[in-house]
Amino acid sequence: MNVQETKQILDQHGFKVQEEKRLPNDTGWQLRLYTGQVVNIFDKGTFNVQGKNPDAVKKVLERFDVPTESVFKATEMNRSVFVVYGHDQVARTQLEAMLRRWGLEPLILDQLPSQGHTIIEKLETCAQNVNFGVVLATPDDEGHRAGHPDEKAYRARQNVVLELGMLLAKLGRRRVAILLKQVENMERPSDIQGLIYIPFKDDLEKEAGVMLAKEMASQGIKIDVERL
Structure with missing residues (x-):
């Protein structure tokens, strides 16, 4: 470290x-x-x-x-990772490419077959088959308390916050990491302290990759160091 x-x-x-x-x-x-x-x-x-x-x-x-040399080695555990994202396509592409390079299979909601299910049903079904979730919280919306425009702040999309809550219920706090894109006045979802927040600004892989890999390694999803 x-x-x-x-x-x-x-x-x-x-x-x-x-x-x-x-x-x-x-x-x-x-x-x-x-x-x-x-x-x-x-x-x-x-x-x-x-x-x-x-x-x-x-x-x-x-x-x-966790020592890098001993942690990031291949394992037979389920390699699927559920990905939640908002409107930042650049960050989403960076995350997806990084996970695939690590030998993981990112499950991205809009790329999965619906099979007649609602969005919530599809998420519930997919979350049963993964061991880790990554939530990409980017400044896609703006908001403030009613009558307090001076408190305006950037927020993640409402669907991101909802899906974050569902993943926490399915997987538990230790198996969900939030990649938080840092901009001025970025608001974190409230009432969920103690979660794993990994900040980044522009280069997701360079700034957040090793931290995310270590979080996954702590839960048994290990990655070959040569792929970092």
Whole structure:
């Protein structure tokens, strides 16, 4: 786990970095958090946590601290991944291509036969046959509270939020990752804290690929490192 991955993980779990600098002996990086913890990330791939209440941060980071060389290997587990998306065709294409290159089979709702089913029935049927879901949350809509136009923010499409909820019910929180396209004033779906958010801006694979692969690996869906 490198310093950029560590910062992303910390940010996703509400730990904000106050200061970032190289360690005095130049063996890695030190992150000081606003909550009082100090995280040392060493160039050899290890880390430690010091300061106030270190166990809270350590617990979060240990969940993601999986050695790349040993994690991303082929497995016989079901290779199908359900994909939820909005109107960002570029991001969707990047995600689909990346999953296929990893040897996975993305199940994309509008590419699947309906067989007389409604959208919800089709999603329920498909979700029974997958081990992981990826939700692509992009800034496709704008909205605000009634009477408060000053609070206008970007939001994911309503169908994306609905399908996210259905995947959470079917697969559980640990088997659903949300790729969140970061723009100014982007709103996350409310009342669902503790989910796996992986941020990106422009290059989905470069900025979110390794994090997503590690999340999948933690659930038994492993990927050959040479395909990353």
